[in-house]
Amino acid sequence: MESGLIKQPAVMKALNASEVCNRGVLAAAASGLSEFISEKGGDADRIFGMSGIDPEQLASPTLSLGLINYCRVMEEAARASGFDNFGLHYGKQFKPQSLGLIGYVGLCSANLEQALHNVVNAFPYHQHNTLTRLVDKGDCWRLDYQVRHGAILCRRQDAELTLGMFLNLIRHVAGKHWAPREVHFEHPRPGQWHEHCKVFDAPVWFDQPYNSLLIAKPDLTRAMPDSDPMLLTVMQDAIRRLNRATPQQSLADRARNQVHLLLLKGEPVLEEVAEKLGMSSWSLQRRLREEGLTFSTLVDKVRCEMATHYLQQRQLPISEMALLLGYSEVSAFSRAFRRWFGISPRQWRQDELAS
Numbered sequence: 001m002e003s004g005l006i007k008q009p010a011v012m013k014a015l016n017a018s019e020v021c022n023r024g025v026l027a028a029a030a031s032g033l034s035e036f037i038s039e040k041g042g043d044a045d046r047i048f049g050m051s052g053i054d055p056e057q058l059a060s061p062t063l064s065l066g067l068i069n070y071c072r073v074m075e076e077a078a079r080a081s082g083f084d085n086f087g088l089h090y091g092k093q094f095k096p097q098s099l100g101l102i103g104y105v106g107l108c109s110a111n112l113e114q115a116l117h118n119v120v121n122a123f124p125y126h127q128h129n130t131l132t133r134l135v136d137k138g139d140c141w142r143l144d145y146q147v148r149h150g151a152i153l154c155r156r157q158d159a160e161l162t163l164g165m166f167l168n169l170i171r172h173v174a175g176k177h178w179a180p181r182e183v184h185f186e187h188p189r190p191g192q193w194h195e196h197c198k199v200f201d202a203p204v205w206f207d208q209p210y211n212s213l214l215i216a217k218p219d220l221t222r223a224m225p226d227s228d229p230m231l232l233t234v235m236q237d238a239i240r241r242l243n244r245a246t247p248q249q250s251l252a253d254r255a256r257n258q259v260h261l262l263l264l265k266g267e268p269v270l271e272e273v274a275e276k277l278g279m280s281s282w283s284l285q286r287r288l289r290e291e292g293l294t295f296s297t298l299v300d301k302v303r304c305e306m307a308t309h310y311l312q313q314r315q316l317p318i319s320e321m322a323l324l325l326g327y328s329e330v331s332a333f334s335r336a337f338r339r340w341f342g343i344s345p346r347q348w349r350q351d352e353l354a355s
Contacts, residue, residue, distance in 0.1 A: 024067030025127040026242070028100025030058050033073070036090050042081035051076050061100035062242060067129055067149055074157035079312075085195050087157030091164020092199050096172050099165060101239040102126040106169050106224075108232035113220035115169065116143060118232070125239040129249060131210075140181055140217055144210040150253030153260055153302060154309045156187040159211040160196070166213060167200060173222045177201070180215055184208035188324060191315035207264065207324070251277070252291045252298065255284065259302045263326040270295045304340050307333075311349045318345050 034055060037044040048055050051073035057063045078086035096103040105122045109115035116134060120143070123132040129149040135142040145162050147155045163183065171178050179201035189206040190196075196204040200213075258276045262268040273295070274284040288295060303325045310321045322333035337345045 024129070025065050025070050026061060026100055026102070027058050027063045027065050028061030028098065028103070029127070030065065030070065030073075031061070031094070031098040031100075033058060033077075033090070036093070037077050037081065040077070040081040040083040040086060040089075042077055042083075047073060047076050047080050050080075064242075067127065067147070068151055071147065071152045071155045071158045074161065075154050078157050084190060085160070085192055087160035088164060088196060088199055090157075091161030091167075094161065094165050094168060096165075096169045099126075101235055101242075103169070104235045105232065105239065107172070107226050108228045108235060109224050110227050110229070111220065111224060112170065112173050112222045113141075113217075115173075115224055116141070116215075116220065118236070119166075119169070122236060122239050125242060137214070141215045141220070143213045143215060145212070146186065146210050148257050150249060150256030150258075150260070153256075153305050156185075156190070159185055159187065163211055163213060164199065170213075170215070170219075173224055174219055178219065180213040182212075182214040184210060184212040184214075186211055188310065188313065188316050188320065190313065209261075209264075250291065251284075251287045252293055255288065255295075255298055256302055259299050260306070263302070263306070264324065266326050266328065268299050268326060300336075303336065307337060307340070307345070308348075311345060312352060314349075314353070318349075321345070 030053075034044040034048075037047055045055070052069045053065060053073050057065060074087050074090070078084055083089075096107055102119060102122055102125075106115040106119045109118050120132045120134055123130065129147065131144060131146040131148055133144050135144060143166060145159065145166070147158060163185075167180070170180075181202065183196065183200045183202050183204045185196075185204070185206050186208055187206060193204065193206070254277055255273055258273045259268045262272065270284065271281045274281040277284060279287075285295060288298065306325060307321065310316050310324060311318075318333070319330050322330045325333060327333040327336070334344055337343075337348070341348055343351075
């Protein structure tokens with residue numbers, strides 16, 4: 001079969017492995033971002049500057065953007081434009097072809113089920129410090145996505161746009177009216193959450209362990225219209241070659257991420273975090289001390305950062321916020337907040353809104 005995919009400029013650029021610097025996410029994931037920011041009323045140059053992104057990098061889909069900067073630019077774009085569902089709608093319009101290598105890995109697969117497995121397997125080369133997996137739930141697959149970089153705690157916009165990208169890959173085959181059984185997000189429910197139900201045309205749940213799409217298995221038997229086994233092999237080889245010498249996260253960042261994931265269950269416990277990291281609690285304490293930290297200080301820093309992020313979400317009650325931060329009582333959260341900032345959470349929110 002003669003494929004028109006090979007003629008796409010994104011594919012041709014993707015084969016030049018010498019361009020890449022492996023730090024986070026391939027720049028194809030930000031295709032059309034400048035134009036979309038402007039369309040939503042934001043100042044793209046200012047937002048890129050505040051997020052540490054060089055706009056010239058976005059011109060080449062195989063250059064790598066720092067994952068911290070990538071997640072930050074999405075959050076900053078939502079804040080600066082006043083468009084709270086920025087990531088949701090950026091993902092909604094993102095076509096699989098615009099994703100570069102990872103998009104073509106899916107498009108060139110034999111059928112939809114193979115496409116999702118191939119994308120999941122290749123995703124660590126497209127974006128580092130990230131969990132992607134397919135979990136067998138009997139009559140459906142659960143497609144999970146989660147950024148796992150300890151320095152990235154505010155990542156709602158990235159989660160929404162990425163599930164939107166996955167949705168569009170499936171709808172490319174199954175039709176624009178296809179819908180998952182359920183959609184899950186790990187962040188709290190935003191103010192305009194009804195838009196999420198409309199975009200996915202499915203029940204949407206928040207405060208979940210992972211960002212996920214639940215996909216009925218019979219839907220995945222459909223053949224990919226642009227299947228090309230030879231081009232698929234080329235794309236898979238190219239994305240692997242872009243992945244040489246990936247830098248490792250510091251132990252403190254890895255521990256921060258585990259603390260963040262455990263907060264929904266209550267107070268993070270040193271022994272549990274150490275087990276998640278594959279070491280003894282004594283070793284974790286010693287390694288953190290070498291980085292100038294204690295475990296309690298690390299937990300406190302994560303809570304402080306997430307508290308200010310949650311307080312900027314006007315619809316989120318302070319009582320719910322306390323639970324999200326692992327506190328059993330609102331009073332415990334209020335005392336901690338006064339220690340951090342010298343004022344109550346309610347006063348901080350009022351001052352922030354006033355400014």
